[in-house]
Amino acid sequence: MVSSEDLGRRAAALDGSVVVCGVDGDAAVPAGAFPGARVATVPELLSGRDADPGNDDADPGDDDAGDVAGVAAALVAVDPPLEGDRVLDALDGLDDLDAFVVAVAPAGVDPESLAAVRRRADATLLAGDGGPAEAIRTFLEAVQRPGFVNLDLADARTALSTGVAAVGTGTVARRGDADEAPALAVDAAFGRLPEGVDPAGASAALVDVVVDPETSIAAATDAIAAVRERIGADANVIWGGAVDESAEGEIGVRVVVADVEYAPPLAAGDPCPRCGAPLSAYAFGTRETLSCDGCGYSGIAIDRG
Structure with missing residues (x-):
């Protein structure tokens, strides 16, 4: 079995290689809000400067802090209006960046603008009620948390490259019939997908299951089965799981469903x-x-x- 120290090293290896970007100083990506990731605007990233001097991994005095070659992924929060030069030109500027570029858009964005964004990024992620910042934190927690089964950026690239993706999270108390908890947590996660998203035909999904120390690891497989019932029959489901000692009596599920149908409410x-x-x-x-x-x-x- 992989030791906890080794799992921790694997998670720490992402530090500084993931950059959370605003287009030009957007409040959607506050500095310091994304542990293990650097924060910068797109121009700062491309010029090698950093917007988060308080992050040791992003110290402007650190010769490696602005090393574009060391960037594995750039998560770009895009806010309406998406048409015009501001957002689309920023994404165009990342075209030559040798990294996994994920554009994270708020719920309610119109499909035409979303399509324009998608043409300029490796993947596009729709955020729920918490907006792009919460969606980015959820994504990072899923690929950074060490566990008994790990998700990583390669898994994310595999799943999200299939089409527009959406993120939802659900946490329920493990009371009464504990066997029901995994399915209920999945229900809650799907219930928090952005309005207008239909996951029924999704062709891929990332699923991260977090349990407390008293919960059987089998709960993770129950949650995966519940996810499979809600998406395409042949969907590629990539999952991870972790035990969290602070999650007393709870089970949590983070789900990212990709290649979804999207029709925002009028x-x-x-x-x-x-x-x-x-x-x-x-x-x-x-x-x-x-x-x-x-x-x-x-x-x-x-x-x-």
Whole structure:
């Protein structure tokens, strides 16, 4: 069995080789928020400068800190508007970077902009309610945490290169019938996928299962089985698992499903699916209904909470 020290060394080997990028100083990637990763804007990365002097791995005085050749992956948080020069030119600038470039976009981005981003990155990841920063942290935790089965960047490249991907996390208490906990955690993770994502036909998935010391490792295989029931029958599922002593009485699942169908919910002002005219919103209590004044298309409900 691999020793815990060896597992720790494997995880630590990623330190400094992963860079979390904002396009030009976006608040979506606050310095210091991503342990084991450097933080920089795209121009800083390409020029060899660093935006996080407080990170020992990213000390501007360290000759290796700005070594572009040492970058294994660049996770780029992209915020709307995605059209125009700002975001797309930044991604174009990373084209010659010999690294795995993942563009992380917020939920609700329109499919045309998402397609333009995808053409300029090795992989595209849709974030959930927590936005790109939370999605990036979830991704990094999955590929950095040492465990009894490890995920790494090569696994991520294999899965995410198949198509647009989305990330979701779920944690449940292991109370009552403990056998139900893995499936419930998977349900919670899929429930936190970005709105508009349909994972049913996903052709690949990364799954990271975290259990407490009292939970059987078999819970991980139960969680994987529950994931397989929700995606394509022939999907490539790559999984990892870890024991976390701080996760008392809980089981957690991080899932990244790739090659998903994506149709973001419509909003007022969006083009009508039938005629292209801007949709209008009409309120009815706690709900809104979208309709088109031009062609009469209607009945699109929006939950306003």
